[in-house]
Amino acid sequence: MSAVSLSKNELDAPTAQALEAILVSISGALLARGWMLATAESCTGGLIAAACTDLAGSSQWFERGVVSYSNAAKTELLGVDADLIAQHGAVSEPVARAMAEGALARSHAQVSLAVTGVAGPTGGSADKPVGTVWLAWCVDGTTHSEVQHFAGDRAAVRAATVRHALQHLSARLPR
Structure with a gap:
């Protein structure tokens, strides 16, 4: 896998190799x-989907990615209740969970991350x-969520989010 989707500043070569290993693990578990x-991304703007599809053969296990940067997109594309966003804010556990669950409901996937x-x-x-990021994963009928506080500039926060989301997806997939 190349790091074409992530700029050189966002992802160095050793990290790209580690990310590829995580994606190979994810693909193996999903294929098995x-x-x-399916992915639902806001702050990463499609970087997770891009990382997944950088891996050759990903069409066998990657169904779709939704970039829902605006609140309206979260509501229209993922079915996130506008009142939920108004009450908790777009960057919140309830919204991250609703995004992950909406990605599943609006796809042919069995696993999602948001x-x-x-x-x-x-x-x-x-x-x-x-640096505050809420993440959610739906795997085998269960939704998990957590908050992280990543350090650094915009590129560093986005790259850390991609790595963390995929690492934790890999850890949650049944083998």
Whole structure:
């Protein structure tokens, strides 16, 4: 896999090799079960889907990716309730979970992952500073979620989000 989708500043060569190993693990687990993956991305703007599809043969296990950067896109494309966004904000656990569940409901996939966060350099707040990212995974009928606080500039936050989302997806897939 090349790091074409991620700029040189976002992903160095050793990290690209580690990411490829994670994707090979994910693809093997999904293929073994005949499952497909769907992604729902906000702050990463499609970088997770791009990383997945950089791996040759990914059409056998990667079903689709939705970039839902705006709140309207989250509602229209993923079915996230606008009231949920209004109540909790786009960068929140309920919205990340709804994005992951919406990606499954609107695809032919059996597994999904979603990310929503504040990549920076602007947009942060006292409650949700730059680097705050909510992640959610739907695997085998169960939705898992967590918050992370990544350091660095916009590129570093986005690259860390991609790596973390895929590492934790790999760990959650049954073998």
